[in-house]
Amino acid sequence: MTGMTRRSLLGASVLAVAGAAVGCSSSTDESGSTSGGGATGTLAWWDHFSSFKRLNDDWAKNQSSALKANVAHTYYDASKAPQAFQLAHQANKMPDIYSNVVGLPLSALVSGKWVHEITLPADVKSKLPKDAFTEGITQLDGKLYGFPMFSLRQSSTLVWVNKDHWGKAGLDPNNVPKDYPGFKDALGKLKGAGLQPLTLAIGADGGRIRDQIDDMAQTAGFPGYQGLQFTTGEYAYHHDAYVTVIEFLKELNDAKLIMPGSNNFGVVDARTRFASGAVGTFIDGIWCAGGSKALAPPIVDKLASGWVLAPTADVQPFCYRGRPSSGYFVSADSKNPDAAGKLLASFMSDEYQNGMIEAMDQPPLNLDLVASSKAIDAYKKGVDFCKANVFLMPQAIVKNPAQAKVDAYRKPVTPHVGNIVQGYLGGSISDLKAELKKLSDATTADRAQALQKAKAAGAKVSEDDYVFTDWKPGQDYEGAK
């Protein structure tokens, strides 16, 4: 038998590899031509909306026939989506439409060639609320780039309860206390009944508890959003309202009314405990019903909801949020922006909007459909609360769209409010007010450096853009557009 020498083996290997490479390249050419052909017939759609995964998969099939194109929907986990989008952008492989997880201001997305102008049919535009499109947020120089999906009237901080647990503790789940003393008493009764009273997502990066503290500070009387006072334009995280809210959580924690481990829970950790019935109460967003259903479907029938908590029963729990941000973009690389625009327009159909409501995630722009939908009562109650108590707030970027340049230069300020809550509840921080004052100063300094850089880059911006002396509580801000 003739043995194969090392050289002949190597030679054969080189030939095989070369053959494979040629084979691959020809196959690439073929697939390239296929996708080229598909460029006119294929529409790639990426998003990070977990509650809408099934809805969007079905909608992609539905629209494939309506648009006469192969609509391919891909879901990305929210934590992984930014990196996936970043890589796709660098490789010029962006999908035709994608959800807004990049986090850059619109002006940076336009200059970075991330987005394409969206063309919507007139009948679709007429269905959108009057505040849906905002210069600097969804459009630039009058051109529409971002498609808003969700209503501004929503909240991250509603009280969600397990009816079984509350029933066992002798509490009425349809009458969840709205003030701190009543809520604390209810949690005490749950504990007395041998049940875990409350969980919160305090851990991970602290992002969720930060949002919730911001909301609760508003119902506790803070006249602003994320530490920024509307009428003065100054940061005041050390305002009494923030101190009141955090001290209340500390009180609950010290009374052992918060589930052990919550200090280390991310959103999914806390929601999993609630959805599985391990804890009776959970402070979560309006999307809690949809998110919990995805984790443990039987929980849906046991859900009841309450309001954003306020220090006393006589306080109106008013909250303020900004104009709807962009939910979806059309990629600058899209070979078929017209079809992409039509796909986005289809999201405004009653059928899709109803699908969104039934998924019970963030409420859609058209809130009027909620009452007659198949969503559970607890979700409808949450939406009703938001319709009545969440108002449009003033925003510097609306007053002066050049503020987008300032936003692009802002840097993360750490520790933020969520971190401070974690530190205060865990015992790492003893002087809460001093720590909040440090945060106010650090945030002010960061804004100053961003303003300075934006001015140096030619933007006409000033600190006055943040001042809204005509703001009034309990109503939508209509002053600057």
Next chain:
Amino acid sequence: MTSRSVQLSRRQDRRSRSATAAVDRPRHGWQKTTWIWVFLLPTVVLYGLYTIYPIIASYWYSLVEWNGFDSGQKFVGLSNYREVFADPLFWNSFKVTLLFMLLVVPARVLLTLLMAMILNSPKLPLIGVLRSAFFIPVVTTTAIIGVVMRFVLDPASGPVSSVLAKLGFGGVDFLGDQHLALPAAAVLYIWKFFGVTMIYWLAALQTIPYELYEAARIDGAGTWQLFRHITLPMLKPFLIIITVLTIEETFHNFDLMYTLTAGGPYFHTEIIEIYIYRWAFAAPIPQLGHASAAAVVFGLLVAIVGALQLWALYTGRRLRGEQR
């Protein structure tokens, strides 16, 4: 002899003559090394792409302001380094990283030595099974261990908590308590990588000639004396190398720490790798310049340990030479 065997014999003669000619022919340097480089090429290319290039790129990124999403990279000189050095949370992460190393390394080196000595005994039954048992956590994905351990240590419903509750110590929040989180992570890390260091020690122990022990026993040496006068001196060169290797490994603990605590509670377990990740990927607008500057500083720390490693290698060889 048949005609076929004659033909074969001639063919072999020709082959042997041509082989001798090939050996006699002078070969240039490139001819001698060509095949070496051909075989090395895949490694060189992949190492260059996935190790050398990112290192060089991170040095460049540390000098620019860039969010990673757009193409605009603005050169800012040493500004990112100034910000990193002025950030108390960077120094906190530096402290946490060193503290974690101090918690892990002595325990890992000494406990594994002890276990290796036990598992090196020829009289111990089921040695293979026991060695494998200690190695199983090493081959298990670290992130999965982190996630599973969060359930195991859950203060409300985890099995550890249940046992402690029965013993009268209810609700110990190992990963959420500022004093317990880092030691708890250190214990899990030691358990996870116990097998690796143990294998190093087992290999080291097997270099000690068994005759030395036999001779010492004949001279009346007991277990402690055998350890004190034979095992320990013979293991000294390995001790230095294993310690330095363990220190270096301890600096790369992102996956376990991130899945266990994500740096919390309140930055008490935020090692430098999590600090870098936070600035690079968890910020609303990623700050790759700041993150890269922190990574370069961290790289220098690892490089110092790398230099120590070289020194340890050299010292180890010298000591082994002296022993011979």
